[in-house]
Amino acid sequence: MSFSKKIIAGVAAVATLAALAPAVAMAEGDAPATQQQTQNEVKIFNVMVHANGGTFTSGNNTGQAGDYMVTVQDGGSLVSALPQVQRDGYLFAGWSYDKGGKSPVVATDFVSANTEVYAQWTKQKPVVDAKQFNVTVSTNGGTIADGDHKGEAGDIQVSAAQDSVLVNALPQVQRDGYLFAGWSYDKGGKSPV
Structure with a gap:
C-alpha cells in the first residue's frame, strides 16, 4: 500500500469513528446536548x-x-x-x-x-334576610384544599345564600394525578355548574 493510500485510509478511519461517536454515546444513555435541552425545557x-x-x-x-x-x-x-x-x-x-x-x-x-x-x-342585590341553603359537595375521589373542611374527602356540606353564585360557595378541591375540571350537578359531568 502506498503512503498516500495509507493516509487516505487513516483519514477515513478517523471520520468513521467521529461519525459513530454520537451513536455510541446515545447507546450508553447520553443524548446529544441539543436533544437533552429540548427534553428538559418546560414552557x-x-x-x-x-x-x-x-x-x-x-x-x-x-x-x-x-x-x-x-x-x-x-x-x-x-x-x-x-x-x-x-x-x-x-x-x-x-x-x-x-x-x-x-x-x-x-x-x-x-x-x-x-x-x-x-x-x-x-x-349585588341588597340582602334582605336571605335564606341559607345546604349544598352537599362530593369530592369524587379528591380532597378539600381549603377552608373549614381542608383535607376531607367524600361528601361534605357547605352553606349558600339564596340568589348567590353557587360556585363562590364551593370549596377548592384537589386530586393527585388529576386537574380539577369544574363542578357538575351529576357525577358523570354532563350537567356543569
Whole structure:
C-alpha cells in the first residue's frame, strides 16, 4: 500500500469513528446536548390577571387591587392558576378573556400562550334576610384544599345564600394525578355548574 493510500485510509478511519461517536454515546444513555435541552425545557407562560375593580384575596398580591401576573406551565389549567378576588357591593361572576365578559374562561381551558383575563362582576342585590341553603359537595375521589373542611374527602356540606353564585360557595378541591375540571350537578359531568 502506498503512503498516500495509507493516509487516505487513516483519514477515513478517523471520520468513521467521529461519525459513530454520537451513536455510541446515545447507546450508553447520553443524548446529544441539543436533544437533552429540548427534553428538559418546560414552557412557562405569563397570564396577566385584571381584578377589574376588585382586590385580590389570595396569592402574593392579597389585599391589593389592579393587575397581577401569574405564571403557568404549558398545558396547565388556567382556572386553577388564577387568584381569588372580591369587590365590595358585587358578586364575582367568573373570568373572561375580554373586559366586557363576552369570552368567558371555562374550567377546561389550558394555557398554551401568554394571555390576559379579567374578573367579571355582578352588582349585588341588597340582602334582605336571605335564606341559607345546604349544598352537599362530593369530592369524587379528591380532597378539600381549603377552608373549614381542608383535607376531607367524600361528601361534605357547605352553606349558600339564596340568589348567590353557587360556585363562590364551593370549596377548592384537589386530586393527585388529576386537574380539577369544574363542578357538575351529576357525577358523570354532563350537567356543569
